[in-house]
Amino acid sequence: MIEARGLVRTFPGRGGLLGRDPVRALRGVDFTIPDRGAVSFIGESGCGKTTLGRILCGLEDFDGGELIIDGRPLSRLRARQREPYFRRIQMIHQDPYSALNPTHTIERILGAPLALRARQRGENDGWIRRRRAELLELVGLDPGYALPRYPHMLSGGMRQRVVIARALTVDPEVLVADEAVSMIDVSLRLGILRLLRDLRERLDVSVLFITHDVATARYLGPGGELYVIYRGQVVEHGRTDTVIGGPVHPYTQCLLAAIPVLRGIEEPGPQRPAPLGALDERAEPPGCLFEPRCPFAAPDCRSKRPALGHLGGTAQEHACLYPERRAVVPVPAG
Amino acid sequence: MARLAPAVTLPATPNAGVPAAVRVRDLTVAFATADGELPAVSHVSLDLPPGRITGLLGESGSGKSTLALALLNATPGRVTSGSVEIDGVGDVLALPAAGLRRVRGAEIGYVFQASQNSLNPLKPVGKQLLDLGRSHGERDLRGLLGRARALLEDMGLDSARVLACYQHELSGGMRQRVGIVFALVLNAHVLILDEPTTALDMLSQAAVLQIIRDVHAARHLTTLVISHDVGVIGELADRVAVMYAGRIVEEAPTGALLAGPRHPYTRALLSALPRIAGDPELARPLPGRPPDLITIPRAGCVFRERCPLAMPVCASAEPASAGPAAATGPGGRRVACHAVPGERP
Numbered sequence: 189m190i191e192a193r194g195l196v197r198t199f200p201g202r203g204g205l206l207g208r209d210p211v212r213a214l215r216g217v218d219f220t221i222p223d224r225g226a227v228s229f230i231g232e233s234g235c236g237k238t239t240l241g242r243i244l245c246g247l248e249d250f251d252g253g254e255l256i257i258d259g260r261p262l263s264r265l266r267a268r269q270r271e272p273y274f275r276r277i278q279m280i281h282q283d284p285y286s287a288l289n290p291t292h293t294i295e296r297i298l299g300a301p302l303a304l305r306a307r308q309r310g311e312n313d314g315w316i317r318r319r320r321a322e323l324l325e326l327v328g329l330d331p332g333y334a335l336p337r338y339p340h341m342l343s344g345g346m347r348q349r350v351v352i353a354r355a356l357t358v359d360p361e362v363l364v365a366d367e368a369v370s371m372i373d374v375s376l377r378l379g380i381l382r383l384l385r386d387l388r389e390r391l392d393v394s395v396l397f398i399t400h401d402v403a404t405a406r407y408l409g410p411g412g413e414l415y416v417i418y419r420g421q422v423v424e425h426g427r428t429d430t431v432i433g434g435p436v437h438p439y440t441q442c443l444l445a446a447i448p449v450l451r452g453i454e455e456p457g458p459q460r461p462a463p464l465g466a467l468d469e470r471a472e473p474p475g476c477l478f479e480p481r482c483p484f485a486a487p488d489c490r491s492k493r494p495a496l497g498h499l500g501g502t503a504q505e506h507a508c509l510y511p512e513r514r515a516v517v518p519v520p521a522g
Numbered sequence: 523m524a525r526l527a528p529a530v531t532l533p534a535t536p537n538a539g540v541p542a543a544v545r546v547r548d549l550t551v552a553f554a555t556a557d558g559e560l561p562a563v564s565h566v567s568l569d570l571p572p573g574r575i576t577g578l579l580g581e582s583g584s585g586k587s588t589l590a591l592a593l594l595n596a597t598p599g600r601v602t603s604g605s606v607e608i609d610g611v612g613d614v615l616a617l618p619a620a621g622l623r624r625v626r627g628a629e630i631g632y633v634f635q636a637s638q639n640s641l642n643p644l645k646p647v648g649k650q651l652l653d654l655g656r657s658h659g660e661r662d663l664r665g666l667l668g669r670a671r672a673l674l675e676d677m678g679l680d681s682a683r684v685l686a687c688y689q690h691e692l693s694g695g696m697r698q699r700v701g702i703v704f705a706l707v708l709n710a711h712v713l714i715l716d717e718p719t720t721a722l723d724m725l726s727q728a729a730v731l732q733i734i735r736d737v738h739a740a741r742h743l744t745t746l747v748i749s750h751d752v753g754v755i756g757e758l759a760d761r762v763a764v765m766y767a768g769r770i771v772e773e774a775p776t777g778a779l780l781a782g783p784r785h786p787y788t789r790a791l792l793s794a795l796p797r798i799a800g801d802p803e804l805a806r807p808l809p810g811r812p813p814d815l816i817t818i819p820r821a822g823c824v825f826r827e828r829c830p831l832a833m834p835v836c837a838s839a840e841p842a843s844a845g846p847a848a849a850t851g852p853g854g855r856r857v858a859c860h861a862v863p864g865e866r867p
Contacts, residue, residue: 232723232724232725232726233693233694233722233723233726343811343812344582345811346811373581373582373750373811373812374581374750374751374752374791374794374795375581375790375791375794375807375808375812376807376808376811376812377794377796378794378795378796378805378806378807378808379807379808381796382807400723400724401724401796402724402798403796403797403798404796406796406798406802407796407802407805432798442725443724443725444798445728446724446725446727446728447724447753447798448727448728448731448751448753448754448756448757449753449756449757450752450753450756450780450795450797451756451757451776451777451780452756452776452777452778452779452780452781452782453780453781454797454799462725462728462729463725466693466695466726517798517799518798518799519799520799520800521781
């Protein structure tokens with residue numbers, strides 16, 4: 189289990205003689221990734237979701253709050269001491285075209301991390317060969333076909349499966365999938381989502397799913413949780429079905445209303461709110477962070493910044509002074 | 523007595539205000555490969571009805587971008603058959619180089635895939651617009667900048683600021699809008715957009731889709747939107763042509779196609795789609811992988827290896843692509859499949 193408490197990440201502002209205001213990528217984020225869980229983070233570009241994934245994989249440091257992996261708080265550990273914890277969390281990159289070395293065969297791409305693993309465990313070359321075939325079969329690839337091939341000889345979907353197999357070589361507990369299907373052909377996306385769902389069941393791994401495409405978060409299997417993040421702050425959190433079925437925060441509602449409607453089989457929700465204007469990262473509103481763009485803002489939203497809670501007795505947590513369910517999601521036609 | 527001012531002669535925009543139709547007939551574009559010359563687009567016929575938005579839906583390697591580039595006579599492959607007729611222009615594929623230069627920009631505006639990254643990083647947007655004007659022999663550069671400003675303001679942008687900006691100072695959504703300005707600033711009446719929203723998040727995507735709808739309607743354009751994203755096509759297009767392995771396998775009005783897809787590929791694609799509504803458990807992954815130039819079956823139906831309805835005839839005979847596109851009419855549909863009866867003229 190992984191827990192984040194009040195996680196903060198601030199980047200120094202760039203340029204300008206006097207420097208600019210720092211960019212607050214994460215402003216105190218709490219979340220839990222339960223064992224075998226499926227936790228999704230959604231939000232627009234620049235909301236902090238990628239920073240969050242990078243921190244979890246140890247690719248980025250945090251400068252406030254605490255990250256607790258298997259009961260161990262990491263903030264007091266040195267970089268070297270943190271390594272074994274971060275090894276349990278593996279990243280699946282967005283772009284399967286650049287995540288694999290084009291000059292290596294799949295055999296070598298999987299063989300290198302497995303050789304290290306074998307040395308740690310005192311296993312021989314036979315174990316590497318068996319494990320390599322096992323992992324490829326687990327991700328739905330035929331070892332006889334895939335092993336001798338170079339990445340460019342495989343489709344995007346197959347490459348993403350190789351990336352997942354490589355992440356599995358170190359027996360991780362968590363897979364961090366940052367936009368892992370957005371570059372995959374539409375007809376192959378469902379296959380990758382199903383694979384992540386199956387891995388939860390078969391290997392007891394949990395999945396941290398980072399996406400701007402909310403619909404894909406519904407395909408990770410039962411018990412999924414959804415966090416909606418805006419400017420480094422969680423604005424709504426609950427069970428995936430609850431949040432998508434009845435969002436109460438206006439930002440979540442804008443995100444869901446922006447999903448294209450498949451005419452003929454879907455109808456737009458009765459309400460289709462859109463944010464007022466684009467995200468201005470330089471502005472630091474004193475009240476609610478979303479107030480300047482909120483289509484439903486009230487006067488005191490400008491002065492009060494709501495904290496995450498169940499105000500109004502909602503099933504999900506949210507950070508809005510005036511939570512209201514609005515029917516914004518496209519519905520099946522007829 | 524004051525004399526009447528002489529009638530103003532408008533610059534060469536022959537059908538200003540009247541949308542132009544585009545007719546693609548029997549188009550084949552082939553590429554040289556180690557296995558010889560192979561077609562990426564094979565005997566495709568397609569109408570872009572005037573004033574309408576046509577969607578071209580296909581996965582990577584389906585030939586959709588090759589087809590779209592052929593409308594500009596700019597494909598890197600070799601056109602081995604066919605014609606592209608545009609009202610008021612003639613066959614684009616038969617034009618000499620000078621005529622082609624005028625047609626690109628003045629008649630057809632093209633927003634390239636990844637146009638977010640296709641601006642010159644070393645020059646502000648305004649300077650690049652002037653370059654565009656000069657390279658097209660535009661004498662009234664001030665007028666050109668005026669048109670660009672008007673377009674930018676219509677899209678809800680601060681035009682003075684955008685023209686002074688370098689590429690890196692603009693967000694993805696803003697760059698996409700600048701791409702549309704470049705495509706339309708020479709008064710094109712046919713607009714082609716290749717994957718207009720890739721790499722944009724949902725909110726920027728919704729904004730860009732709205733802009734495309736508005737610009738299309740306000741300027742009486744004939745528009746072609748190319749995408750792998752069923753949602754983008756579903757939001758924008760009046761009609762959809764589904765492309766697979768260099769063929770148009772199905773074409774129909776958008777609502778009819780999404781509600782009742784007939785080609786086995788369209789059916790499988792739609793049921794493999796992650797959607798925000800409906801039961802996720804009902805989705806079915808599409809087996810196999812989309813073919814590329816080398817792996818496209820050379821005889822018979824190009825989809826047969828992934829098709830649940832494949833019959834012996836599918837291995838030997840390519841299903842007729844329902845004749846010329848014109849025969850379908852505006853509300854009509856066509857399907858290229860041996861297992862789907864009817865619809866063939």
